[in-house]
Amino acid sequence: MKRKLAAGNWKMNGTNATLGELQTLTAAHPDPRIDILICPPATLIVQAAALTADGPLMIGGQDCHTAPSGAHTGDISAPMLADAGASAVLIGHSERRENHHETNALVADKATSAWSAGLTAVICLGETLAQREAAQTLDVIATQLDASLPGGATGANTVIAYEPVWAIGTGLTPTTAQIAEVHDFLRARLADRLGEPGANAIRLLYGGSVKPANAAKIFAISNVDGALVGGASLKSSDFSPIISALEQA
Ligand code: PEP
Numbered sequence: 001m002k003r004k005l006a007a008g009n010w011k012m013n014g015t016n017a018t019l020g021e022l023q024t025l026t027a028a029h030p031d032p033r034i035d036i037l038i039c040p041p042a043t044l045i046v047q048a049a050a051l052t053a054d055g056p057l058m059i060g061g062q063d064c065h066t067a068p069s070g071a072h073t074g075d076i077s078a079p080m081l082a083d084a085g086a087s088a089v090l091i092g093h094s095e096r097r098e099n100h101h102e103t104n105a106l107v108a109d110k111a112t113s114a115w116s117a118g119l120t121a122v123i124c125l126g127e128t129l130a131q132r133e134a135a136q137t138l139d140v141i142a143t144q145l146d147a148s149l150p151g152g153a154t155g156a157n158t159v160i161a162y163e164p165v166w167a168i169g170t171g172l173t174p175t176t177a178q179i180a181e182v183h184d185f186l187r188a189r190l191a192d193r194l195g196e197p198g199a200n201a202i203r204l205l206y207g208g209s210v211k212p213a214n215a216a217k218i219f220a221i222s223n224v225d226g227a228l229v230g231g232a233s234l235k236s237s238d239f240s241p242i243i244s245a246l247e248q249a
Helices: 016-028 042-052 078-084 094-099 104-116 129-133 137-148 176-201 212-219 236-248
Strands: 005-009 035-039 057-061 088-091 120-125 158-162 203-207 226-229
Touching (some): 005 088, 005 158, 016 057, 016 236, 042 057, 057 078, 129 137, 137 176, 212 236
Parallel strands (some): 005 226, 035 057, 057 088, 088 120, 120 158, 203 226
């Protein structure tokens, strides 16, 4: 049985003082019916992994380099994340695609590198507002999925996060029908590549302004297996009700 997944992306937020949120979350959800992943900034992964080692929370990175090591100043490799205690890594978040000019091909190489290090790759994709308004959403999603997902994806090594760029950090969310359209499309496209059992094993997350107030409605949508949450993952008082809503979905 596929477990749903609530993933939090702290982005460039958090210091040692923030780590108490993880203990509060663990205390609130000691035996969750879903998987919970927190991706703090790289500076906190070692401490976060140590703090959560005996509980249900998993810790992830927010990006990795394609190479396992080498002359890449400022970068972090997938084996380093695994060594620090991470079990997953976000790949191709729209902020990486935009701010660091990450291409689909690079995202695919990073996913391969994550798999080699034993990490689950949470591969992010999504259309811009201009693309949606030009009725290009499904074409964009198809291109991103086809070119960002390497061969060899399984339910254990891959999660796909659909994150419309215009919904991230804006308070805007797509309609239920818009989310369902993309998630159903993703499932069908994965089935073309992996067959139905393979496609059904891969969790499809929705991301973009998920909050306690809209979580239950989003989790009721077909083919939504969880959420990737930015702002509302920073405080346990916001993330905990989202976790509870997913447990009840
Ligand atoms: C994100 O960063 O992946 C995200 C979905 O952010 P927010 O929840 O703040 O929109």
